[in-house]
Amino acid sequence: MKTIGVLIIAVMLSSCGNNQQSIDKNMNSSEKLIFAKGTKITNDNFSGTAWLNSLVNADSVNQNAVGSVTFEPGARTRWHSHPAGQIILALDGVGYYQEKDKEKVIIRKGEVVKCPIDVPHWHGASADTAFVQIAITGREKGETVWHEHVTDEEYHSEGSKK
């Protein structure tokens, strides 16, 4: 009976282990992503590893650009500002957002940030968790203006909940 008991336990572990593996695999597969990660950002306006999927380009009749950005933990933009402002929709994970002379804010899946016109700010993933955002950026008043890099001190400053 001992052998049978061991056999039963082994079957339980192996059959359910396989199931668990396939679940984990699915959770990490592109099935979970709404929008593909796109291409790795290689310019100096970002630090760490971040990915951009340009969903909509601005054109003469609708001057909004819409992009999905995936920041790996620790990745962030430089300080920058938008002549027509920006709207950020947090799709997944945990991110940081900070406007000049304000405290860093922690943003989570389902939260929304409206960046005012011409106000320097930065955003990115939290130190431990990746962050996926949709950015809606009006191009009618010109392109994004890039400023200095976010220092480690700024990045790791204490954040408040949105």
Place this chain on the structure above:
Amino acid sequence: MKTIGVLIIAVMLSSCGNNQQSIDKNMNSSEKLIFAKGTKITNDNFSGTAWLNSLVNADSVNQNAVGSVTFEPGARTRWHSHPAGQIILALDGVGYYQEKDKEKVIIRKGEVVKCPIDVPHWHGASADTAFVQIAITGREKGETVWHEHVTDEEYHSEGSKK
């Protein structure tokens, strides 16, 4: 040995059945939603059951309104047009989109539609599957103009893949 075989199979089924149940439960929980469904739309510009969560209101500095709309199967808007156009991001499910004098298009999670300025169109869920969308609507040239209801014939017309 026959009894042992039956026992092993029973253990496999019961242990893994429980796992499956907990997965299904999670998939249906609010954990899966990025943005809350919001409030049920009660005006006559929609038919069937649809929900609106207004994420961002237009203001004097950023005239985009952003909302998450959840259409239950069969629900749709009237024909309507936007003086500044609209961008639709499909977050989940399967939806229909049609512009005047064009074929109905089937849109799925991860797809994007740019509705031109002043072109009458309608959108909604497919007949069998709910549809969740983000709508980005510029308000700088005025409000949405609503036209007639979508007929059942139009709704059920053959759709092409986006």
